[in-house]
Amino acid sequence: MSELKYGKVTEKIIGCAMKVHAALGNGFQEVIYQRALAIELKVAGVNFEREFTMKIFYRNQEVGERRVDFFVENLIMVELKALICLENAHLAQGKNYLEAYNLEVGLLINFGATSLEFKRLENFKYKTGFNPVNP
Numbered sequence: 001m002s003e004l005k006y007g008k009v010t011e012k013i014i015g016c017a018m019k020v021h022a023a024l025g026n027g028f029q030e031v032i033y034q035r036a037l038a039i040e041l042k043v044a045g046v047n048f049e050r051e052f053t054m055k056i057f058y059r060n061q062e063v064g065e066r067r068v069d070f071f072v073e074n075l076i077m078v079e080l081k082a083l084i085c086l087e088n089a090h091l092a093q094g095k096n097y098l099e100a101y102n103l104e105v106g107l108l109i110n111f112g113a114t115s116l117e118f119k120r121l122e123n124f125k126y127k128t129g130f131n132p133v134n135p
Contacts, residue, residue, distance in 0.1 A: 004120070006105050009046070009073050014118055016040035017109050021116040030082040033111040034069055037080070041072070048072045056100040068097070077106035086110050086117055098123035 004010065020036045034050065041048050052071035056064045070078035079094055086108065094108045104126045110117040 005122075006073075006075055009076060010105065010107055010120060012044055012046055013041070013070075013072060013076070013078060013107055014109070016044050016046070017111070017118065018116055021111055024111070026082075026112050026114060028082060028111070030080055030111070033082055034080055037070070037109075041070070046072060047074075048078075054101050057102070058100075066097070066100075068101075075103070075105065077101060077103050079106065079108050081108065081110040082112040083110055084112055086113075086119065091119060091121070094119070094121045095123070099125050102127055 017037060017040075019040050020033060024033065024036060038048070038050050049071045051067045051069065053065050053067050054071070054077075055062050056066060068077045069080045072078055077094075077097060079097070081090060083090070090108060090110075094106055098104075098106045098121055102123070104123050106121040106123075108119045108121060
């Protein structure tokens with residue numbers, strides 16, 4: 001079995017999310033979980049930017065921008081939800097963001113369910129040499 005790309009970092013992020021969910025449970029607005037996760041990531045020594053604005057490109061031309069909930073270690077996009085359950089549309093949205101941002105790995109984390117839900121997302125259309133953060 002091969003190791004997942006950025007597996008150690010994604011494990012840390014998920015571990016922090018589990019601590020937040022264990023302490024707060026479900027039922028709060030997304031922003032509460034976002035603030036709590038920021039605290040937990042700092043405690044864990046994880047570098048991140050919260051509500052990081054990223055440009056969206058089409059054919060290497062900027063067509064807009066969107067904020068990601070967290071951009072971790074300048075590598076991983078983390079999108080948070082506070083829903084009863086994740087749906088395929090949320091997964092598709094996360095994958096689309098990875099492709100638009102040209103990032104290899106992302107996490108979709110849902111605090112709204114009774115048990116924490118998380119999905120690791122991978123961009124199979126990743127283009128080496130194009131950095132959307134510093135194009």
